[in-house]
Amino acid sequence: MTEQSLLAMLSGVRLHIFHPDSQSVRAFCASLTQLGCHAQHSWPPAASIPADAQLLLLAIDVHQQQPLSTLFNSARERDLPIIALADSHNARLFPLLLQLQPNAIAERELNPFALIVQMIGTLQTVRHHQRLRAVQQARKARGERLAQAKGVLMQTFGLDESGAYRLMRSEAMNTRSSMEYTAERVITTLQK
CATH class of the missing domain: 3.40.50.2300 (Response regulator)
Structure with missing residues (x-):
């Protein structure tokens, strides 16, 4: 600088x-x-x-x-x-x-x-430090949303955790979208 x-x-x-x-x-x-x-x-x-x-x-x-x-x-x-x-x-x-x-x-x-x-x-x-905290909070929120989406898939389709993750990853790859976007779609579509 x-x-x-x-x-x-x-x-x-x-x-x-x-x-x-x-x-x-x-x-x-x-x-x-x-x-x-x-x-x-x-x-x-x-x-x-x-x-x-x-x-x-x-x-x-x-x-x-x-x-x-x-x-x-x-x-x-x-x-x-x-x-x-x-x-x-x-x-x-x-x-x-x-x-x-x-x-x-x-x-x-x-x-x-x-x-x-x-x-x-x-x-x-x-x-x-403020930027690092913001990144850390965003990662935590991302992890919570992914966990929530996995929980919805596990409950809806009777999958185990790794099966729910593989299904989300496969869907994300097939639609060429991020895991976050796929998790949001899973939550809004399947959670009632």
Whole structure:
């Protein structure tokens, strides 16, 4: 991928940054706006995530453990990626980070270039996982429909499972159609 296409991934992304250093965050938000992002900032961590957020950058603070846990749980429910911003010199944060399980971790002190790279990588990974889940769900649904069609054939014609499968495969080959289409036809034709 070229630099332009990588940066284009950020165009239109709505992110919310929870960070106490308002001056450096404002400068970072201005840089993100130039890249086409819609960035908002607040501190301390709110009880809820902004409704339009697609990515969260969240400064990790041991004194904010309860609000952080609430935010992370809410983000998981929405399948919203979080980049934790943590002080790498504070060993007390390690157990909290393990508990929270962010999608990525970056240095708490804002480094615009490093954060932009981390954001692009996190968004790519999350989108890839979403595509994999969609493919997995489609395969599962396909398997369930094939199993349902086999069950209909077994019940209707007294076939065993392999016989029902062979009949569907043969019908699919004879009509030059997919197994999914054949399974749908079997279900709609024979199931009442």
